[in-house]
Amino acid sequence: MHAHNAARQGVAVGRGAVDAPGMGRRRRRTGDDWKVLARACTTLLERVPELVDEHLTELHAYEPAYGRIVPYDQHWQEAHEAIRIGIEMISAPRHSPRRDLEHAELMGRRRAEQGMPLELVVHAYRHAGHLVWDALIEGAGPDAAQLAALMQSATTVWSAVDAQADRASEAYRATEAELRRRTDEQLQALLDALLQGQRGPELVARAAAGLDLPELGRYAVVVLRPDRREEREPFHRQVRGEGLRFLWRMRADCEIGVVALDGGTDLDALAELLDGRCPGPGGISPVVTGLTELGRARRLAELALRTCPPGTRQVVRLDRRMAGALIVGQPDLAELLVTDVLGGLLELDPADRAVLLETLDAWLDCEGSAGRAAGRLYCHRNTVFNRLRRLEQLTARSLSRPRDLTEMTLALDAFRLTAPG
Known part of the structure; x- marks a missing residue:
């Protein structure tokens, strides 16, 4: 109990809250204080396996998701390395390479790839920091001089923990953004393949799952050709409609939209939403009944677009421009x-x-x-x-x-x- 209370009091000192009891006013750190910290860290290295066991037990009790996301043996080895390197770096010479930050960056990337929430990653670093600090204070025992020397190193310890958590967070966010970009690119590639007319069963199944669309459903394709001379926000960011879900692909000369229509929405609602709002002409395909028909729908929407005379800003339906479609098609x-x-x-x-x-x-x-x-x-x-x-x-x-x-x-x-x- 004495060690536990001393540890928590030490944390308060490290955070700049209060002085340790019996210490009076805080004194300046000396070279001897550093030596005390180095000896304490060397001794603590022998207890790393014990600290890791306690660390994982308390993490899993706090949030069972830790155990579901990372296999226990893998988590134990990673935590062992992180705590060992962290203890070594606390007392390392000032200009030593920051191996703890390198490891934190590695762990941040790995946890993002594993899908662990960032708040759990940060919590693990904070929790490990508390365990290490508690163990350092506990190792001082009743020696008031040694305890006072360790108190002077509290800022060093917690600055190291903060830096590790920050580096892991930065790496996590960067990896998360990269994974999101890759996922977006993969989904865009699937959508492009459908719009190009590919219709293999495996492709369609992957596209349906990734894009969250039914394989069989009511779809239309819209092809818009905005006036590039105008400074404006891309049109697809502006358009919203009840009963309509849009997936857009940007091209050098047009914007292509796949529109999923619910059971009560028809082309009249789609045409009314688009017509007069797009800064340029557009074409709307007839309704098709599945993802395998998106390639044909795109071609028909492009044909509808070609029936718009130069200079117009109409968005037209192919089924209302059949004669013009025959003409531009031949x-x-x-x-x-x-x-x-x-x-x-x-x-x-x-x-x-x-x-x-x-x-x-x-x-x-x-x-x-x-x-x-x-x-x-x-x-x-x-x-x-x-x-x-x-x-x-x-x-x-x-x-x-x-x-x-x-x-x-x-x-x-x-x-x-x-x-x-």
Whole structure:
């Protein structure tokens, strides 16, 4: 009991709280004090196995996770080495290599790799420090002079323990960050493989487990092409939606999002969330029913993106842009379609041509109503009729014949999507 109480009192002195009883005012440390500490440490080295046994017993009683995370024999050997080196370094010459810090760094890395919580790592170092200090004080016995000499070394002992705990913590955090980076890279590689169309059972199972996604579920892929001229936060950090879970991959020219949709969420909610908020155009794939379909969904989302005319910031759904998707998917045929159907228009002055095509576009958007198209174009309805008749003459097609109308509609889309600029 005397040794235990003396040890705790000694800790208080080491922390700068109070002086040891009977010591009066604290005196300056002398060379003799250092010699006393060195002899005490040499003697204590013989008790290291006993200290390790007590250390592990009390650690496991404090938190059983110590025993679950590190095998006992391994933990015993590591603790034995740490305590032995720590005792040796307490009384080592001032400029000796800090083998205790090297060992603490090694242990910090190892404990992070083993998954031991950092607070338990630090607690182990503090606990070992208390055991060593208690044992040093206990070894002084009733010798007041020896006890006083040891008290002068309290700062040295606890500074060493603090430095060890700090070095272990630094190494732990660095290793934890590296492990997290590696894990992120592995998960990103799995997601990339799915988006590239790989669909092997083992890959899909690993991706589902690592990304916490069901192998079979409702997914869509979004491809966004933000305007890189704008100084802004990446769009994927801004977008949130109820019933939608996003996993994003950054590319040099786009952002690709895998969207997991819950049972009650559809593409309307996704399109509404994205449209008008992305600083640039985007495409949304149809819904697919599993991770194995993400590669196809990505290709369809990219196709939807290509239906966005230059300069637009729309985020469009492929199922609402089927005609445009057919056009951009077959650029050679699109060029032939423009030449064949709009050949006469192409010879006009660009400004004149633009007026006629704008009129056709407005008339189509207004479901063939010349009056509504005129209101949109700020002109008389007869002006709309005159322009449409001129279009029929230049294209040799009639807007009243369904096949001709289909060709002119497709040709208009092809011209808008494939024209330079």
